[in-house]
Amino acid sequence: MREIDLFPLWLSLQVAAVSTLFVVLSGVALAWLLARKNFFGREALDALVTLPLVLPPTVLGYYLLVLLGRNGPAGRLFEALTGGQLVFTLRGAVIAASVGALPLMLKTARAAIASVDAQFEDAARTLGKSEWQIFRRVTLPLASRGILAGAMLAFARSLGDFGATLMVAGNIPGRTQTASIAIYDAVQAGRDSQALALVALLSLVAFTLLYATNRLVSASLK
């Protein structure tokens, strides 16, 4: 039996962790905006951000490639600022995973924030609190279970992204070859034990994550 390479799994975990961080920050801010503010184009914005959930991953990957590529607007800007590239790098993988995971975060967090009784926020206002204090001390804690669930889903989604990551970051072993791509690669090449090991570990990580979050959520209920 040949040696089993666990590096792709490590890479996936890194991508998922960074992507979840981005997704939680931007997702919660967007969710608050969508749940508490009434502005022109609110539902259009929600639909736009949710689109990656229903588009084929290849379509999403294509858009990202056009946007982030060396001739794309985002890619050119990034290159001008840092001299680096986005496509076929780990950064590209993080962006692909984030865009795919954002809708899950947004949907859960928006519902969680909308379900916080606005009267608590009104009460805090009469107590002299600023909107930021109210968000941090009242809205956020009361919506925390939903937000935690959203973050968990976002992490799981980022961990398993395949199509968009493949198109944007490519399949460079040791650099951008994440676990799900490595599994495909291993199966294609007939390295069954490598595929099996990654499949088993990915499943285990996902299960542990779900289980731990459920425990956490039910504990905070008490």
Added chain:
Amino acid sequence: MLNARIRKAFAPTDEADSRPNEEVPSPVGDEASARGDHKVSARDDDRRPARKDGRASGRFVLDVDFNAPPGVTILFGASGAGKTQTLKAIAGLVRPDEGFIAVDGQALFDSSRGVNTPVNRRRVGYVFQNLALFPHMTALENVEFAVGNLPRRERRARARALLERFKVGHTARRRPRAVSGGEAQRVALARALAGEPRLLLLDEPLSALDEAIKLDIIADLKELNRRLRLPILYVTHSRDEALTLGERALVLERGRVVAEGEPHEVFGAPVKASVARLTGVENIFEGEVLSRSEDAGTMLVELHGGAEARGACRVEVPLGRAREGERVCVAVSSGDILLATEEPRGLSARNILAGRVARVEQRAEQTLIHVESGVTWAASVTRQSLREMKIETGKAVWLAFKTYSCRILDS
């Protein structure tokens, strides 16, 4: 002293229900939130019943103008009269279309000058009907959250002192869910006072409590009132609370102040029938209480016109102590009755009676029209109206008068 003149038209329920989220002031800055339109959802408890009776037909206009000196001012009225909306407008949670709100001479809202102090700068203590204690904080944390910008240790000490003052120091470490209704009420009061407000708004603070706890808290509120001398607006539809606590009372009906004065005056605390006759109240009838509506603060009375009258007529009067089936005496001044030659529509008056002119009586300064409508009513009109309306014996007319124009007398 609070000065409040508030006018606001609320959109019909259906529209407002389709967007359940309240629009909130912008966190961007005070400039923005001062101009932001704080629309409120129409799901509010205080408004629903106003539509049910059909007359309001989906549109509700709040139009009040009053002052509240330091001390307890009762806002009394049925559900849907606009009591809660009035409090919300004063707190800044609802933006009036037009008006002026000032505390101690400082304008919080002035539509003519474009003043609209954001809610969090108004220093108005507000105890919501359902208290709105933060469920994720302990009682102590709830109060501490409301204490102003002090070092943490001082904040905590002040919060503790406030809880002690309201006799709920023992609940400090408990979440709102784990304290009793009376205790939660006291925690909410402590929290509302933590920011040293200039005005206290209490929305039916005792409605959900047992009688014994109620009396206890009433005693504490009285003590609080003696010490603070803040203007306290106290919303209730309980006459007992109004009479026990209030130094002044305002009666709201369909978004308007229909009576104001000392609670005893306003609630027509029983007056001797003979006194009423002496002071020139022409319409005094005996009747029987058909039904009482604690909620609306009214009761339905069937009047009997004495020996010579054949029929009876039903009127809505303010809630008194009489039980269903008991006899009461109802008095209405002739000057409080409107006369119409066509069936009136769209009036706020709850008593509209059809009848025929029985007799026209000329008196020195006024003309009394006696109208037969089950019982014989006397309404006063000027000579000019008499001519213009072509009132003569036998003509079909309608009488209209407000619930609060009816007074219950000791017979």
